[in-house]
Amino acid sequence: SAVISQKPSRDICQRGTSLTIQCQVDSQVTMMFWYRQQPGQSLTLIATANQGSEATYESGFVIDKFPISRPNLTFSTLTVSNMSPEDSSIYLCSVDQGQSSSGANVLTFGAGSRLTVL
Amino acid sequence: GQQVMQIPQYQHVQEGEDFTTYCNSSTTLSNIQWYKQRPGGHPVFLIQLVKSGEVKKQKRLTFQFGEAKKNSSLHITATQTTDVGTYFCAGSTGADMRFGAGTRLTVKP
Numbered sequence: 660s661a662v663i664s665q666k667p668s669r670d671i672c673q674r675g676t677s678l679t680i681q682c683q684v685d686s687q688v689t690m691m692f693w694y695r696q697q698p699g700q701s702l703t704l705i706a707t708a709n710q711g712s713e714a715t716y717e718s719g720f721v722i723d724k725f726p727i728s729r730p731n732l733t734f735s736t737l738t739v740s741n742m743s744p745e746d747s748s749i750y751l752c753s754v755d756q757g758q759s760s761s762g763a764n765v766l767t768f769g770a771g772s773r774l775t776v777l
Numbered sequence: 778g779q780q781v782m783q784i785p786q787y788q789h790v791q792e793g794e795d796f797t798t799y800c801n802s803s804t805t806l807s808n809i810q811w812y813k814q815r816p817g818g819h820p821v822f823l824i825q826l827v828k829s830g831e832v833k834k835q836k837r838l839t840f841q842f843g844e845a846k847k848n849s850s851l852h853i854t855a856t857q858t859t860d861v862g863t864y865f866c867a868g869s870t871g872a873d874m875r876f877g878a879g880t881r882l883t884v885k886p
Contacts, residue, residue, distance in 0.1 A: 701865065702820065702876045751819060764874060765810060768819040 660756045661686050665769030672776050677740045680772045682752035687732035689755070692766065693725070696749040705750075708735045742776045749773050779804050781868045783877030791885050796853040798880035800866035808869050809842055809849045814879070815862040823851075856884050 662685040693705040706714040714727040749771045755764040808827045812820040826842035839852045866877040
């Protein structure tokens with residue numbers, strides 16, 4: 660399965676600032692996914708990043724708050740803009756491992772970026 | 778929309794005891810996946826179930842998919858301290874996949 664490098668692994672940020680998280684995959688992948696995991700909570704899909712087109716955002720997430728870049732098939736970035744303490748979470752990128760026989764995505768996750776907003 | 782409910786939220790067991798987590802969907806699923814997240818780690822894929830009534834085993838772990846494809850369970854026999862972590866189910870309807878809330882398992886040696 661793909662190996663994902665995600666950075667930063669953690670950061671402490673000030674309210675009102677923005678932070679960009681990078682995700683590098685060791686192989687070309689069509690879709691990359693960005694998830695948020697709030698402390699002690701489940702995983703919520705923020706958006707799906709496709710190379711060559713705009714990201715597709717899930718309900719409750721907007722491009723102005725979480726702009727995403729996907730310049731090529733091995734790299735993506737997620738920016739958390741104008742941060743507030745409510746944005747304190749772990750942000751995870753993931754890719755489809757391609758093991759599914761039913762069309763669903765079987766995911767490999769990066770190690771995550773733990774953001775604390777003061 | 779689709780919802781995936783998972784219980785219990787927490788489970789604390791003595792080493793050697795069995796453990797089960799249950800996942801229920803409001804809609805019929807095309808497949809269900811299970812992931813494990815160790816403390817401080819990221820989710821790691823364990824298995825995928827596709828067929829109605831399917832049962833799969835991985836050593837001490839047994840995964841079941843209900844006949845109606847609306848529920849699933851993960852059972853661990855004789856837990857070990859290495860089983861500690863949060864177990865998530867993720868149910869899919871087509872391309873839409875939703876994670877359950879997870880069951881956090883702690884094991885007392």
